[in-house]
Amino acid sequence: MKHWSLRQRILGSFALILALMTLMAGIGHYQLTAIDAAKFSVQRDALPGLYYSTMIRSAMFQEQMLVQQLAEVDSTAQERKADFAKLQANTDRLGDFMKGYDSTIYRADDRANFEAFKVARARYLEMRQAVFALDPIKQRSEIHQAFVQRLIPEWERNRLLIQRFVEDNRAFADQSTNRIGDAVSTAKISMIVTLLVALACAMLCGYLLMRTITQPMKALQEALNTMRSGDLTQRLTSDRRDEFGQLESGFNQMADELTHLVGQSQTSALQVSASITEIAATSKQQQATATETASTTAEIGATSQEILATSQELMRTMGEVSAVSEQAADLAGNGQASLVRMENTMQNVMEAAGSVNAKLGILSEKAGKINQIVTTITKVADQTNLLSLNAAIEAEKAGEYGRGFSVVATEIRRLADQTAVATYDIEMMVREILSAVSAGVMGMDKFSEEVRRGMAEVQQASGQLSLIIQQVQAMAPGFQQVNEGMQAQTIGAEQIKQALLQLSEATRQTVDSLRQSSQSIDELNLVSNGLRHGVSRFKVQA
Amino acid sequence: MLSLLFRIEPDHYALDSREIVEVRPLCRLKQLPGAPAWVAGLFEHAGAPVPVIDLCTLALGRPAHDRLSTRLVLVHYPATGGPHLLGLIVEKATEFLRSVAGDWCDSGVATPDTPYLGQVMHHERGLIQQVRVSELLPASVQALLYGGTDG
Numbered sequence: 001m002k003h004w005s006l007r008q009r010i011l012g013s014f015a016l017i018l019a020l021m022t023l024m025a026g027i028g029h030y031q032l033t034a035i036d037a038a039k040f041s042v043q044r045d046a047l048p049g050l051y052y053s054t055m056i057r058s059a060m061f062q063e064q065m066l067v068q069q070l071a072e073v074d075s076t077a078q079e080r081k082a083d084f085a086k087l088q089a090n091t092d093r094l095g096d097f098m099k100g101y102d103s104t105i106y107r108a109d110d111r112a113n114f115e116a117f118k119v120a121r122a123r124y125l126e127m128r129q130a131v132f133a134l135d136p137i138k139q140r141s142e143i144h145q146a147f148v149q150r151l152i153p154e155w156e157r158n159r160l161l162i163q164r165f166v167e168d169n170r171a172f173a174d175q176s177t178n179r180i181g182d183a184v185s186t187a188k189i190s191m192i193v194t195l196l197v198a199l200a201c202a203m204l205c206g207y208l209l210m211r212t213i214t215q216p217m218k219a220l221q222e223a224l225n226t227m228r229s230g231d232l233t234q235r236l237t238s239d240r241r242d243e244f245g246q247l248e249s250g251f252n253q254m255a256d257e258l259t260h261l262v263g264q265s266q267t268s269a270l271q272v273s274a275s276i277t278e279i280a281a282t283s284k285q286q287q288a289t290a291t292e293t294a295s296t297t298a299e300i301g302a303t304s305q306e307i308l309a310t311s312q313e314l315m316r317t318m319g320e321v322s323a324v325s326e327q328a329a330d331l332a333g334n335g336q337a338s339l340v341r342m343e344n345t346m347q348n349v350m351e352a353a354g355s356v357n358a359k360l361g362i363l364s365e366k367a368g369k370i371n372q373i374v375t376t377i378t379k380v381a382d383q384t385n386l387l388s389l390n391a392a393i394e395a396e397k398a399g400e401y402g403r404g405f406s407v408v409a410t411e412i413r414r415l416a417d418q419t420a421v422a423t424y425d426i427e428m429m430v431r432e433i434l435s436a437v438s439a440g441v442m443g444m445d446k447f448s449e450e451v452r453r454g455m456a457e458v459q460q461a462s463g464q465l466s467l468i469i470q471q472v473q474a475m476a477p478g479f480q481q482v483n484e485g486m487q488a489q490t491i492g493a494e495q496i497k498q499a500l501l502q503l504s505e506a507t508r509q510t511v512d513s514l515r516q517s518s519q520s521i522d523e524l525n526l527v528s529n530g531l532r533h534g535v536s537r538f539k540v541q542a
Numbered sequence: 543m544l545s546l547l548f549r550i551e552p553d554h555y556a557l558d559s560r561e562i563v564e565v566r567p568l569c570r571l572k573q574l575p576g577a578p579a580w581v582a583g584l585f586e587h588a589g590a591p592v593p594v595i596d597l598c599t600l601a602l603g604r605p606a607h608d609r610l611s612t613r614l615v616l617v618h619y620p621a622t623g624g625p626h627l628l629g630l631i632v633e634k635a636t637e638f639l640r641s642v643a644g645d646w647c648d649s650g651v652a653t654p655d656t657p658y659l660g661q662v663m664h665h666e667r668g669l670i671q672q673v674r675v676s677e678l679l680p681a682s683v684q685a686l687l688y689g690g691t692d693g
Contacts, residue, residue: 382567382610385636389546389565392638396544396559413638 005242009212013205020201024194031187039182046173047107052101053165059094060162064155066090067128070136071147080136091125101165110168117161124154216244220251230540232259269532270421276528280521287514294507301500308493313488322479329472332465339462346455353448357441364437370430374423381419388413543560546615547638547670548632550601554670555632556639556663561675563616563627565635568608577686579603587616593687594629595678601656606631617675621688628675628687639670646672 004012066087074080098118105111131146219236227236232255236248391409395402545556546565569592571583580599585593594614598606606612613635619628646661649671653659660672679687 377609386565386567386613389636389638392544393546393559393562393565410638417636 003241006244009242012076013209014207015200017198017202020198024191024198027190027194028187031190035180035183035187038176038183041106042173042176046169046176048104049101049110049169050166050173052097052104053162055097055168056094056101057159057166059090059097060155060159063087063090063094064152066250067131067151067155068147071131071143071151074136107172113161113165117158117165118135120154120158120161124158125152125153127154212242216240217249220247222243223251227255230537232262233539233541235493248314259540262535263540265535266532266538266540269528269535273525273528273532276521276525280402280518280525283514283518283521287511287518289373290455290507290510290514294397294504294511297500297504297507301497304493304500306494308490311486311489311493315483318479318482322476325472325475325479329469332469332472336462336465336469339458339465343455343458343462346451346458350448350451350455353444353451357444357448359374360437360441360444364434364441367430367434367437370426371434374427374430377419377423378427381416381423384416384419385413390417543641545641545670545672546599546635547637547639548615548635550598550633552668554667555673556670557615557617557630557632557673557675559638561617563618566614566616567610567689568612568614576684578683581683581687582629585614585629587627587629590627592616592627592629594631596631597673598631598633600678606633611636619679619688620676621679621684623676623688626688628639628678630675630678639665 066083070080070083071086074083098121101114105114127146127150130142131151134143134146136143216238218240223234223236235252235255238244238248242249388409391412392406395406395409398405544559546559546562547554547556549555569585571585573583574581574593580596582594582599582605583592586592594618596606598604611634613632615629615630615632615635617630619626641663645663647663649659649662658674658677660674662669662671664670
């Protein structure tokens, strides 16, 4: 029950009361049905029964009276006929009443009694028929006797029976009426009881519901009051699971957020305060810096004045330098002409060296040819030697016959050796010539190289001189530009002076505005203190 | 007795002219792979292949210089199964030496690795030692060079 939600509680209470009311209605309906049944039995059974039985009884009295009149009083036939008609009508009426009563019978004992009455009545009617079958004039005494002795007791029996019907029906009617009364009173009591129970239940449910709502509301109110006083540490902990549980968790969350926010605000307020103090210090520094800037500006002004004077002096000096550089250009021009002449001479020397080289080449070629010839001679000598060797061998093989031939072979070999020596000498000489020629060629090459290098140096010097001339010539417009630049510098220095004056003015204004901002910072400091004071009212930690 | 003089480095050696068939200039030789380094190759003589050995390689381990005085001496080689021709490459073979048998004497030094070196003779150019052709080839090389023609 404790973890029921508020909605479930309200719905449950209503359902209980509705169920009680339905129960009450059911009981009422049941009792009214019982009353209705009793009413029905009174309406259909008791009252008509009473009516018909009474009517039957009265009809029987009338019938008995008519029978008595017929039997004892009537003397004329006319009278008898009239009475007969009356009796017949009465009998018919009685028959109708009996039929009517028959239709009101609902009980078994009633039915049995009625059947007995019907039998008795039939017997009576039979008897009466027998009595009226007698001649009324001649057999008067017999009729009278029959009437008195048999008809009356029979009728009496019938009357008693019908009397019992009347009483029976009356008793039944009374009983039914009493039953209705009982049912009504029972219904009254039960309705009162159910009403009381329903009322009690409704009050109990209402009380419980009220308690369920007011209790957490009170706790919430207390918590809110605490929070309003600035204490944010309070939290709700009823551990309920209904809507109030959700409300509490929401409240707690809100309190957490608020605590966090206020904590941040406190920190921020402290930071703001610190920052403002820093800003104030910085502003003071800026003020000092601005004052310094003003003094520095004055110094710069003086310096720019000096620059002005210096640049005018420099302009004069530049004029002198320009004249000197023109003279230097002339001298360099002369030097260049001499160098060109020198270069030409060197070119000639180079050509001569080339022709010497060519001649040496021819010499070398000739020596090579001589060498070829020497090689050929050497080969011939070698062949000759070989020939002499083989000849000697053959001669030796021939023994005594070959002796002369052997001498010839030896002679040939000697000649070949001499040839070889001579060719060796020639070869040596040619080799010497060749080495001398190649040394000459190498020397000439070196000489040519030197000349070439000298020429390159001359050309370089010439190029440098022409470069110098060009540069000196190019300097003239440069001097002009420097002159113009100097003039522009003079004007610029003047402008700097003006700008410095403006800067000085601006600095003064800056100092003023910094003073104003210092005031603003003081005000800001006051505001920040107020903020810190306001935020510190909150208590965020237990 | 006539001998062909040649040199191995500064020393003079002599070949008996009776063993010599012909002295020829150097010619292109067909190499013999697998043979010892001092077997210089083959050349064709009178329609038959003749093996050639290089005495410089045999004695000094370096091939002979390619000069005009370096010559190929064709000699008779008394191999098993009849005489064959053998070519010898020698340096500075340009001269003869005429001598008599009494000029030669034994060297008195046993040289088991060089059995081909024979008697020596005093000469104005220094000692001259004979080279014996029949001892030039060891049996294995002889089998290698002439084994193919025996059968």
